[in-house]
Amino acid sequence: MSEVKLTVIDRGGETHRLSAETGEVLMHVLRDNVDLEIGICGGEISCGTCLVQLNSDNAERIAAASEDEAEMLDALGAGGDSRLACQIVLDDAADGLQATILYED
Numbered sequence: 517m518s519e520v521k522l523t524v525i526d527r528g529g530e531t532h533r534l535s536a537e538t539g540e541v542l543m544h545v546l547r548d549n550v551d552l553e554i555g556i557c558g559g560e561i562s563c564g565t566c567l568v569q570l571n572s573d574n575a576e577r578i579a580a581a582s583e584d585e586a587e588m589l590d591a592l593g594a595g596g597d598s599r600l601a602c603q604i605v606l607d608d609a610a611d612g613l614q615a616t617i618l619y620e621d
């Protein structure tokens with residue numbers, strides 16, 4: 517495992533600089549370090565609370581969305597570089613990732 521540095525902007529506009537390890541799921545990192553309300557379905561692609569916007573440089577380096585994730589993103593009306601954090605397993609390519617939490621309750 518190696519370290520992955522993340523920059524996350526929360527729903528209040530506050531910036532969090534986080535460290536994670538390769539193999540971790542982004543949703544778990546966000547829930548544990550930023551907002552407990554993220555990921556209430558546990559990664560089953562049914563709640564949308566883990567919706568994030570990646571910056572475009574990062575989005576290209578992250579594995580493409582599965583068909584199920586893409587359907588959920590459509591249902592949420594999410595555009596562009598939005599992703600479900602529960603579907604992103606951090607790897608070396610994710611180092612330096614910047615994400616903005618989009619979900620609003």
Ligand code: FES
Nearest residue numbers: 555557559564602
């Ligand atoms: S945790 Fe529910 S859709 Fe990602």
